[in-house]
Structures are given as structure tokens and as C-alpha cells.
Amino acid sequence: LAAPLSPSLAVCLSFSFSFFASPCLSLTILLPVPMSFSIRLCWEEEWTLLGKEELSGSLLQSVEEALEERSLTIRPASELQDLDSPDDTIGTIKRAPFLGPSPPDQSVPVGTPPPPPPGLNSPPLLPTAWATMKHREDPERSSCHGLPPTPKVHMGACFSKVFNGCPLRIHAAVTWIHPVTRDQFLVVGAEEGIYTLNLHELHEDTLEKLISHRCTWLYCVNNVLLSLSGKSTHIWAHDLPGLFEQRRLRQQVPLSIPTNRLTQRIIPRRFALSAKIPDTKGCLQCRVVRNPYTGSTFLLAALPAGLLLLQWYEPLQKFLLLKNFSSPLPSPAGMLEPLVLDGKELPQVCVGAEGPEGPGCRVLFHVLPLEAGLTPDVLIPPEGLPGTAQQVIQVDRDTVLVCFDRCVRIVNLLGEPTATLAPVLTFDFPIETVVCLQDSVLAFWSHGMQGRSLDTNEVTQEITDETRIFRVLGAHRDIILESIPTDNPGAHSNLYILTGHQSSY
Incomplete structure (x- = not known):
């Protein structure tokens, strides 16, 4: 030519x-x-054309956009107060400079010291296979490069700030360890996309964009990141090592053309680093559960017209569809908590629980048995019913935590109080999120956190700061929180990881 x-x-x-x-x-x-x-x-x-629409924008336009993006790589977070859409944002966000004295919520436990708890060598109350946080040392995590180690004592829990002045509108967060560098990363899902923060290089103070799509839910299985992303909310599976390597190669090129417009439509199928899980369009919420008896891992996806059950297949490193239940779930979508029973391969799904107040009262679970299939006569609790539970967590083969407005009840799978643990843990604030450790329960509210012993109902730790509003972003492996000023809800947020408890990683 x-x-x-x-x-x-x-x-x-x-x-x-x-x-x-x-x-x-x-x-x-x-x-x-x-x-x-x-x-x-x-x-x-051989390339495959995905989608019916044509590629928008010319090559010259792409080069101009790349040059403009390269010149706006780092900005102070104060200049990024308004982020309209993922396409309008930059790939890297710089942490805002911290001025003034350290606030009490940064790394200092606050509250009245409670009576001393049992010794550190006492056996755990819950087995390691079920607890949200595990007491035993994880070789993979013990050899990683992340936050500096903190003393693991009963009264040592504190909020360790990892990012100051974040402009993102965050919905979820998880932590992940890179298999090659052993660096620990914080992965956040926000309206503006999916961003990562290297916890081993906090001096860099940067959040780097990984995916541009809106994200409302995250979960990490091995090196695969699951996300609920996009305008039509599909479940996506992302190859994290591949995406990190792709981003590294792009940063090495002096002039980088944004090929994300091409990779969304023209890609070799078997080399795609991000892929939609089929039949998950319009997904409302997701849950991942592992069966300790069989070692199987399942993914539950609630759709407007039914429920999908997928199982993790290790050789392919992906979730495969196991069952599709067409019976509709409660609308609007509420609770979706899996319960594992001994001798059952598939989990049951708890869509609600209610319990009258008073000692010895039985908790009624509303369960969908997946082994027999969904039946139309399943009792679904109506919205707003007095005594309706906010959260249900299975912590042992026959122990379930049921969280209500100001208390946490500990019952068995039949809803009856257990004989070995405290029947009720009471709190003097409205509970927003509950996380179970091996020896205690952490209840988070808008201005902090309080821990109570599973055995004696005594306060084990407490952090309170009335000047900040806290929100839990994730509690898988690490507990990640976000806080904003009480008197300025529209301000940039701070990100924290709860560290120091003897049962945390």
C-alpha cells in the first residue's frame, strides 16, 4: 500500500x-x-469480534487521550473531590497530605479498660475451619510484605490508617497477596472502578486503577478476583496476576495507547484476563461459602428470577454452574446467607431469621434447601417484621450468630441457645456489622467498634470516636473500614485495617 x-x-x-x-x-x-x-x-x-457496536474513536483520538492521561497521572486528592465517571478519572490517586495531630482513630485504642480476659494460651472457643478470622499462622500470609506486625494481645486492636483523603465512593474491599512479589495489596471496589493499594509501599501513597467498571462487591479466591461490576451488574472473574503484569507493561511504554477499548470487544477468547460469568446478568447480591466437610467452595448468586449455585473447579481456576433455581426470591432482596450441614454436599440458603426477645426464646430460620430444590411453600419473613435479624453467620458446625438491632444471639441450627457459649451478647448502640473471631464478637457501629467475649459477654476491646463515622468495607481475612468526618459527610474518606487482635492474621 x-x-x-x-x-x-x-x-x-x-x-x-x-x-x-x-x-x-x-x-x-x-x-x-x-x-x-x-x-x-x-x-x-485468530481474533473474535465481541459485541455488535463498532469501535468508537479514531487512532489519533486514542493517542491524544493517552498523552493527556499521561500528563495527569498524579494529583492531590483535594483536587479530585468530584469524580463523575470512570472515564473522567485518572489511573492513579495520590493520598492527601496529613496535617495536624494524629486523631484518636488512627492507631490508638480508645475506651474504658475492661476486666482482664483469659490467658493467651487458653484454647480457642471456635475451631479454625469456621471462624472468620483464623488463629493459626498462615504460611502464605506470614511471609508476605504488608503492614508492619503489631502485638497480638487481647487489648491490642486498633485502626491502622493506610490511606488518607480517598475521593472514591467505595462499596467493598479485600486484601490479596501477589504470588511473585509477596506484596500485600488492598483492592477496593468503587463507583469509579477497581483500585489497588500496595500495603508494602505505603510511602508511595497511591491508589492505582485496575478496572474501569463500577463495582459493588469483591471476593478473592486464590488469585482470581470476583466482582459484581458494570451497569447491568454481571459477576466478573479477573486474573489478578495477569492484570498486574499488563498494567506494569503499560507503565513501561513511553506512549501508551488505551487498548481497553479494544480488549472489551476484540480479544483472543482464551487469553482474556477478565471474563463475565455466564447467566449472571442483573445479579443482586453474591455470597461465597466453603464446605469444611468436603472442601468444596460454592458461589451463590441471587438474580431477579431465581438463584444460581456455582462450584469452584480447581483445575480450571474458575466457578462452573452447578444448579439454576428458577423460583423467585424475596423482593426486595434481603438476607442471603449460606448454612452448611454435616452430611450435605450443597449448602442451605438462609433468607431471613426472626426471634422474639427474652431468655430461652427460639430463633426461627427461613431456609431454602438447595439439595431438594426450591419449593413454593417456603416461609419468607415479611419486610419490617419485629424481631427480624440483620445478619446471620455460621461459626461452627452447629453454632450460628444471629445479629439483631442491639444484641447478638448465639444459637444452634435449630435456633435454640447453645450450652457452651453465652446465649446473648448485648450492646448499647445500634449494630451495623458483626465479625466473629475465635474468642469474641466484634460489633461495629457508626462511631467505632466494641468486642465482647463469646464465653462471658464481657467487653474485650473498644474503640470509639464521635468525630468520625465508620463503615466496614470488608471482613474476609482482614477487616477493612472507611471513615468520614461526622460534621462533613461529603468529605474525602480515610481507609483503615483493623490490626492487633490475637485472633486476626
Whole structure:
């Protein structure tokens, strides 16, 4: 292909479009002094066109956008107060400078010291296979590079600030350890996309964009990140090591053309780093549960027209559809908590629980038995029923925590009080989130956290700060929180990880 050019022009351009672990497509444009130019296309892989719409924007427009983005890589967080859409944001967010004395919520426990708890060598009240936080040392996490270690004592829990002045509207967060570098990362899902923070390089103070889609839920299985993302809320599976390597390669190129517009539509299917899980469009909420008896891991996905049950398949490193139940769930979607029974391969799904106040009262669970299939005569609790539970957590083979407005009841799978643990844990504030450790229960509210012993109902730890409003973003492996000023709810938020408890990682 040749065309006349000015004799004074002599340029050679080479563009290379490559995807992680895949053959590349090279485009070479030679503009020599002779009045001609050539274009060479080398196809080494069969590409598939995804979607009916055409690619928007020209090559020149993409180059201009790339140049503009490169010049706006880092900004103070104070300049990013208004973020309209993922396309309007930059790839990296700089932490706001911290001015003034340290607030009491940064790393200092606050509250009246309670009576001393049992010794550190006392046996745990809950087995390690069920507790949300595990007491035993995890070799993978003990060798990672993350937050500095803190003393693990009963009264040592504190909020360790990891980011100051975050402008993102965050919905969920998890932690993940890179299998090669062993660095620990904080992964947050927000309206603006999915961002990562290297906890081993907090001096860099940057949140880097990984995915541009809106995200409302996150969960990490091995090195696969599950997210509830997009405008139509699909469940996505992301190859985290591949995405990190792809981002590293893009940062090394002086002029990076945003190929995300291409990878969403023209990709080699078997090399895609992010993929939608089929039949999950319009998903309302998700839960992941592991069966300690069989070692199987299941993913529950609540859809407007039914419920999907998927199982993790280790050789393929992905979830595969196991059952599709077409019976509709309660509307609006409320509780969706899996319960594992001894001798049952598939979990049961608790969609609600209620319990009258008073000692010895039985808690009534509303359960969908997946082994027999959903039946239309399942009792669904009506919305707003007095005594309706806010949260249900299975912590042992026959022990369940049922969280109400100001108390947590500990019962068995039949809803009856247990004989070994305190029947009721009472709190003097409205509970928003409950996290179970091996020896205690942490109840989070808008201005802090309080822990109570599973055995004696005594306060084990307490953190309170009336000047901040706290919210739990994630409690899988690590407890991640967000706080904003009480007198300025629209301000940038601070991100924390709860550290120091003897039963935490």
C-alpha cells in the first residue's frame, strides 16, 4: 500500500498491540524520504469480534487521550473531590497530605479498660475451619510484605490508617497477596472502578486503577478476583496476576495507547484476563461459602428470577454452574446467607431469621434447601417484621450468630441457645456489622467498634470516636473500614485495617 508524501518528511512509526500471554498484532508504518509509505499487518492469532457496536474513536483520538492521561497521572486528592465517571478519572490517586495531630482513630485504642480476659494460651472457643478470622499462622500470609506486625494481645486492636483523603465512593474491599512479589495489596471496589493499594509501599501513597467498571462487591479466591461490576451488574472473574503484569507493561511504554477499548470487544477468547460469568446478568447480591466437610467452595448468586449455585473447579481456576433455581426470591432482596450441614454436599440458603426477645426464646430460620430444590411453600419473613435479624453467620458446625438491632444471639441450627457459649451478647448502640473471631464478637457501629467475649459477654476491646463515622468495607481475612468526618459527610474518606487482635492474621 503506497501513497505520495512530501520529500521532506521521513518518519517511522511502529505500534504493537499485545495481550498478556498471547501472540501480538504488530502494525508498522514506514514513512521514508522516498515518496511512499508502507503498512504491514502481521496476524498470528485468530481474533473474535465481541459485541455488535463498532469501535468508537479514531487512532489519533486514542493517542491524544493517552498523552493527556499521561500528563495527569498524579494529583492531590483535594483536587479530585468530584469524580463523575470512570472515564473522567485518572489511573492513579495520590493520598492527601496529613496535617495536624494524629486523631484518636488512627492507631490508638480508645475506651474504658475492661476486666482482664483469659490467658493467651487458653484454647480457642471456635475451631479454625469456621471462624472468620483464623488463629493459626498462615504460611502464605506470614511471609508476605504488608503492614508492619503489631502485638497480638487481647487489648491490642486498633485502626491502622493506610490511606488518607480517598475521593472514591467505595462499596467493598479485600486484601490479596501477589504470588511473585509477596506484596500485600488492598483492592477496593468503587463507583469509579477497581483500585489497588500496595500495603508494602505505603510511602508511595497511591491508589492505582485496575478496572474501569463500577463495582459493588469483591471476593478473592486464590488469585482470581470476583466482582459484581458494570451497569447491568454481571459477576466478573479477573486474573489478578495477569492484570498486574499488563498494567506494569503499560507503565513501561513511553506512549501508551488505551487498548481497553479494544480488549472489551476484540480479544483472543482464551487469553482474556477478565471474563463475565455466564447467566449472571442483573445479579443482586453474591455470597461465597466453603464446605469444611468436603472442601468444596460454592458461589451463590441471587438474580431477579431465581438463584444460581456455582462450584469452584480447581483445575480450571474458575466457578462452573452447578444448579439454576428458577423460583423467585424475596423482593426486595434481603438476607442471603449460606448454612452448611454435616452430611450435605450443597449448602442451605438462609433468607431471613426472626426471634422474639427474652431468655430461652427460639430463633426461627427461613431456609431454602438447595439439595431438594426450591419449593413454593417456603416461609419468607415479611419486610419490617419485629424481631427480624440483620445478619446471620455460621461459626461452627452447629453454632450460628444471629445479629439483631442491639444484641447478638448465639444459637444452634435449630435456633435454640447453645450450652457452651453465652446465649446473648448485648450492646448499647445500634449494630451495623458483626465479625466473629475465635474468642469474641466484634460489633461495629457508626462511631467505632466494641468486642465482647463469646464465653462471658464481657467487653474485650473498644474503640470509639464521635468525630468520625465508620463503615466496614470488608471482613474476609482482614477487616477493612472507611471513615468520614461526622460534621462533613461529603468529605474525602480515610481507609483503615483493623490490626492487633490475637485472633486476626
